Amino acid sequence: MADYNMHLLVCGGTGCKASQSELIKMNLKNQLTELGLEEDIQVIHTGCFGFCEKGPIVKIQPDNTFYVSVTPEDTKEIIEEHIVKGRKVERLLYKDPSTKTSIIESKNMDFYKKQVRIALRNCGFINPDNIEEYVANDGYEALAKCLGEMTPEETTKLIIDSGLRGRGGGGFPTGLKWDITRKVEGDQKYVVCNADEGDPGAFMDRSILEGDPHTVIEAMAICGYCIGADKGLVYIRAEYPLAIERLKTAIGQAQEYGLLGEGILGTDFNFDIELRYGAGAFVCGEETALIHSMEGLRGEPTFKPPFPSVSGYLGKPTNVNNVETFANIPPIINKGAEWFGSIGTENSKGTKVFALAGKINNVGLIEVPMGTTLREVVYDIGGGIKDGKEFKAVQTGGPSGGCLTKDFLDTPIEYDSLIAAGSMMGSGGMIVMDEDDCMVAIAKFYLEFTLDESCGKCTPCRIGNKRLYEILDKITEGKGEPEDLDRLRALSDVVKDTSLCGLGQSSPNPILSTIENFFGEYESHVTIQKCPAGQCKSLLQYIIEDEKCTGCTLCFRHCPVGAISGEKRSPHFIDQSLCIKCGVCYQKCKFDAIKIA
Amino acid sequence: MTKIKSLADLKKLKDEVQSKIKLREKGDHPENLVQIKVSMATCGIASGAKETMNYFIETLDNQGVDALVTQTGCMGYCYAEPTIELTIPGKEPVIYGFVDKVKAQEIIDKHVIKNELVDGIIPVNYKTIDD
Numbered sequence: 001m002a003d004y005n006m007h008l009l010v011c012g013g014t015g016c017k018a019s020q021s022e023l024i025k026m027n028l029k030n031q032l033t034e035l036g037l038e039e040d041i042q043v044i045h046t047g048c049f050g051f052c053e054k055g056p057i058v059k060i061q062p063d064n065t066f067y068v069s070v071t072p073e074d075t076k077e078i079i080e081e082h083i084v085k086g087r088k089v090e091r092l093l094y095k096d097p098s099t100k101t102s103i104i105e106s107k108n109m110d111f112y113k114k115q116v117r118i119a120l121r122n123c124g125f126i127n128p129d130n131i132e133e134y135v136a137n138d139g140y141e142a143l144a145k146c147l148g149e150m151t152p153e154e155t156t157k158l159i160i161d162s163g164l165r166g167r168g169g170g171g172f173p174t175g176l177k178w179d180i181t182r183k184v185e186g187d188q189k190y191v192v193c194n195a196d197e198g199d200p201g202a203f204m205d206r207s208i209l210e211g212d213p214h215t216v217i218e219a220m221a222i223c224g225y226c227i228g229a230d231k232g233l234v235y236i237r238a239e240y241p242l243a244i245e246r247l248k249t250a251i252g253q254a255q256e257y258g259l260l261g262e263g264i265l266g267t268d269f270n271f272d273i274e275l276r277y278g279a280g281a282f283v284c285g286e287e288t289a290l291i292h293s294m295e296g297l298r299g300e301p302t303f304k305p306p307f308p309s310v311s312g313y314l315g316k317p318t319n320v321n322n323v324e325t326f327a328n329i330p331p332i333i334n335k336g337a338e339w340f341g342s343i344g345t346e347n348s349k350g351t352k353v354f355a356l357a358g359k360i361n362n363v364g365l366i367e368v369p370m371g372t373t374l375r376e377v378v379y380d381i382g383g384g385i386k387d388g389k390e391f392k393a394v395q396t397g398g399p400s401g402g403c404l405t406k407d408f409l410d411t412p413i414e415y416d417s418l419i420a421a422g423s424m425m426g427s428g429g430m431i432v433m434d435e436d437d438c439m440v441a442i443a444k445f446y447l448e449f450t451l452d453e454s455c456g457k458c459t460p461c462r463i464g465n466k467r468l469y470e471i472l473d474k475i476t477e478g479k480g481e482p483e484d485l486d487r488l489r490a491l492s493d494v495v496k497d498t499s500l501c502g503l504g505q506s507s508p509n510p511i512l513s514t515i516e517n518f519f520g521e522y523e524s525h526v527t528i529q530k531c532p533a534g535q536c537k538s539l540l541q542y543i544i545e546d547e548k549c550t551g552c553t554l555c556f557r558h559c560p561v562g563a564i565s566g567e568k569r570s571p572h573f574i575d576q577s578l579c580i581k582c583g584v585c586y587q588k589c590k591f592d593a594i595k596i597a
Numbered sequence: 598m599t600k601i602k603s604l605a606d607l608k609k610l611k612d613e614v615q616s617k618i619k620l621r622e623k624g625d626h627p628e629n630l631v632q633i634k635v636s637m638a639t640c641g642i643a644s645g646a647k648e649t650m651n652y653f654i655e656t657l658d659n660q661g662v663d664a665l666v667t668q669t670g671c672m673g674y675c676y677a678e679p680t681i682e683l684t685i686p687g688k689e690p691v692i693y694g695f696v697d698k699v700k701a702q703e704i705i706d707k708h709v710i711k712n713e714l715v716d717g718i719i720p721v722n723y724k725t726i727d728d
Contacts, residue, residue, distance in 0.1 A: 003712065047694050
């Protein structure tokens with residue numbers, strides 16, 4: 001068995017590879033072999049460290065030293081100084097930007113870890129189908145602590161003091177919501193978990209339910225204890241079969257262990273949980289619509305007040321929280337409000353989970369402290385834009401949010417600053433766009449989604465969104481006129497101001513934020529009928545440049561509609577009336593002779 | 598299963614489970630096992646985590662390696678699915694990404710059998726609540 005006593009970990013993430021980390025690895029290996037150390041020290045490539053801004057990165061284990069911005073020329077020095085003489089190469093250590101001093105102590109070498117996992121603390125660690133693994137990781141201790149040592153008032157106060165705000169998007173203080181529901185008189189109260197995650201590209205709640213279902217069960221029981229409810233309901237979409245299965249298994253185990261049911265942990269507190277399935281309608285994420293759907297009625301929102309805290313499920317006081325909000329509760333109770341308050345910013349405490357997607361290298365599920373900047377998320381954790389392209393915008397808040405440009409990259413992620421920037425926190429979808437994305441088409445995509453998902457109860461949302469969509473469609477078809485931009489703005493304002501629920505009140509946000517931030521792009525669509533990103537097919541024309549075309553016939557052979565004609569070894573020609581703008585000729589041409597006009 | 602009736606019961610169960618896990622992780626014990634966790638959320642399964650898990654179970658069994666292969670939830674590295682976490686008794690857990698059957702075999706041959714690391718380790722890039 002090979003027994004290496006040291007490992008050199010060279011980052012092989014996309015960003016570091018682009019800055020020659022392959023060569024760094026090879027140099028290190030060769031130099032170790034020259035010194036005859038190849039049997040003692042192993043050099044390996046790793047995945048992304050999540051600190052791409054300072055790549056390429058070389059980490060030395062076991063002494064935990066972290067070298068940044070390493071070049072292939074630096075390898076000799078690392079080997080001669082660090083490995084042979086045991087001295088750290090000071091100039092390659094990370095320098096704290098504020099103090100300009102190098103970080104030398106190995107115990108401080110964790111600075112590159114931008115993520116903190118609270119809601120996801122057990123995801124990917126424990127077996128979700130085994131309650132004992134949850135118990136081994138402090139599971140149900142928070143519930144035991146509340147039932148045994150704290151009154152409902154004290155527990156609620158602890159949640160208020162922690163500063164936890166709803167993670168479903170709205171950001172309402174969770175403790176306050178509990179307190180309101182607790183104070184309302186009622187013979188029967190309900191705790192509802194909103195697992196109707198509907199934003200395109202978002203999967204935070206699904207991952208929590210699939211990876212750590214017991215945390216949601218425990219938190220719901222704690223909530224029940226606080227507000228005086230003995231019944232919990234999880235509203236989950238039927239599109240999440242695995243999450244449902246694991247949740248069911250977990251509920252069964254909790255009942256078997258006496259952690260759900262009657263007389264929990266030897267007290268007189270009773271609590272049980274049932275599942276209610278949704279059919280995957282976006283509007284049912286809105287709490288009143290969700291409650292109506294659970295009651296067997298149509299999933300349509302109703303006017304608030306009365307809030308569910310006063311009159312919710314079956315007219316009884318009901319506390320609705322999102323999955324991720326619940327997942328934060330047990331650690332807050334175990335570690336205290338002060339601990340939770342020490343993470344995040346003044347008005348946004350704790351962390352937020354994001355589903356990072358789009359044109360980014362490290363697509364993934366991440367959890368960052370509030371106050372982390374968009375730049376850190378996109379360039380460090382996300383590893384930057386795919387294929388070295390230019391960053392254009394990041395979309396947060398799903399169909400209710402907005403697109404933020406590179407001017408906003410240093411915006412800290414927190415409820416209020418994102419709203420001030422013209423977007424919102426939302427439930428946690430984060431989609432990154434590059435130079436090839438057309439912002440008009442993006443706005444149209446989100447409008448199409450809201451159009452599908454509008455319940456149709458109120459006129460502004462049902463008809464207003466349809467008209468907005470039609471205008472956007474007209475613009476992307478090249479039939480837009482400058483006045484359309486004013487129409488979009490005016491109608492957006494009407495829809496926002498007059499819709500009944502959050503869906504319609506926020507559905508024009510993608511349009512407004514893209515007009516605001518990418519006005520030039522809209523303008524060129526409606527004035528010179530051009531799509532700067534080259535995405536809107538109706539506004540494109542593929543043209544063959546005679547000088548470059550060699551007549552190889554490759555495009556002719558691949559054109560699916562026979563729009564290309566020409567003799568062998570002489571320039572070809574595209575018949576625009578037949579062309580469907582599929583772009584195959586453009587991709588196939590080896591001589592760069594096809595241009596997009 | 599007797600029901601948990603108090604905090605003391607819960608703590609007792611916790612200690613029992615934790616010591617069971619410790620035994621598994623520490624060496625020098627008959628229960629000394631190689632542990633592999635496969636990330637099995639919907640997305641992992643869609644990228645082939647089930648095949649990977651079955652491959653580990655069958656291959657390790659055929660080669661007579663005492664190993665415990667279990668499922669877990671999403672590790673968050675969607676770009677590198679399927680992902681696994683490998684723990685050799687007495688060592689720090691290591692996460693590998695893009696573990697298809699070929700990679701799985703390489704991990705078994707090198708890391709499990711010879712205790713060498715294999716290219717493609719995903720460094721832990723987050724802090725936990727205990728840090």
